[in-house]
Amino acid sequence: MVVLLSAFGIVLLGAFAQAVSGFGYALLTVPLLTAAIDPRSAVVLSALTGIGLTLTTAVRERAYARWRMAAALNVTALLGLPAGLLVLAYAPEWLLSVLIAVVVLGCVALVGSRARIRTGRLGLGAVGVLVGVLTAATGTNGPPLVAAFHSLGYDPRTFRATLAATFSGTGLIGLAGFLLAGQVHAELVWISLAALPAVPLGWWLGNRLFHRIAPVVFRRIVLFGLLGSAGAALASLAG
Structure with a gap:
């Protein structure tokens, strides 16, 4: 019961953040x-509950949405998916927890610094491959x-819509990979079904704030939230 309630609350928070920021x-x-x-189950459970939202x-x-951009990124993501599945299947749980925390902290650095990357074909191709690896290995792409x-x-609405279009493709690709790799089992399906009602509730709450909250304010909230979630992943190592 504790796990079910925890999963419900965590999914609610994630759906809320996704609705307001697009990620x-x-x-x-x-x-x-x-x-x-455990971290493997966390990656798959997040994918199971999040696909409907995206x-x-x-x-x-x-x-x-910029559909051509989303399609191109999903095609290149397929190239990175096998490597990500190998990491998920064979990496020690402590290493997965560390990788998850590092990716989240990397996002904090990117959002906080407003970092820019090259957006030519080669640069975006590399982004797509990396997205494929992260989709399967950590779920945090x-x-x-x-x-x-x-x-x-991209303006905020185009940003949110194109992220959703890209996440939809990578989410389906990731779930197919998890099924083929035998990472989806009955207990995870049961937990995901229990947490699923939190998705529309969190989206509804977040969507109401999408046009009301100042971008700089929410940006700071997201940064602190991501720092806390990374800390939680690292703290799980002590357990």
Whole structure:
């Protein structure tokens, strides 16, 4: 029961952050779930509960999404997926926890510094491959996409919609990889079903604030939240 309630609350928080900022679902849920369950299960559980959210957002915001960009990133993500699945399957749990925390802290650095990356074909291709690796290995594939879309100068609505379109593809690719690799089991499905109602609730709450909260204020909130989630992943190592 404690695990079910924890999963519900964590998914609620992740859906809220995703609705307001366009990213943050996996970056918040995976490290926090790692503190409640093992890191492999955390990665798969986040994918199971988050796919409906990203698909729904992509459909609702389809008029604002850059679909060619999302498609190109998903094609190149396929190249990185096998490597990510190998890391998920064979890396020690402590190493997975460290990798998850490092990726989240990397996102904090990217968002905090407003870092820019090269957005030519080669640069975006490398981003896509990295996204594929992170999708399967840690479930936290947002940081390179956030940096790329900031570099492309997308406005907030285009940013959120294109992230959702990209996450939809990588989410489906990741779930297919998890199923083929035998990472989805009955207990995870049961926990995900129990936590699933938190997704629309968190989205509804976050969407109400999307046009009301000042971007700089929410940016600071997200940064502190990500620092806390990374800390939770690292703290799980002590347990």
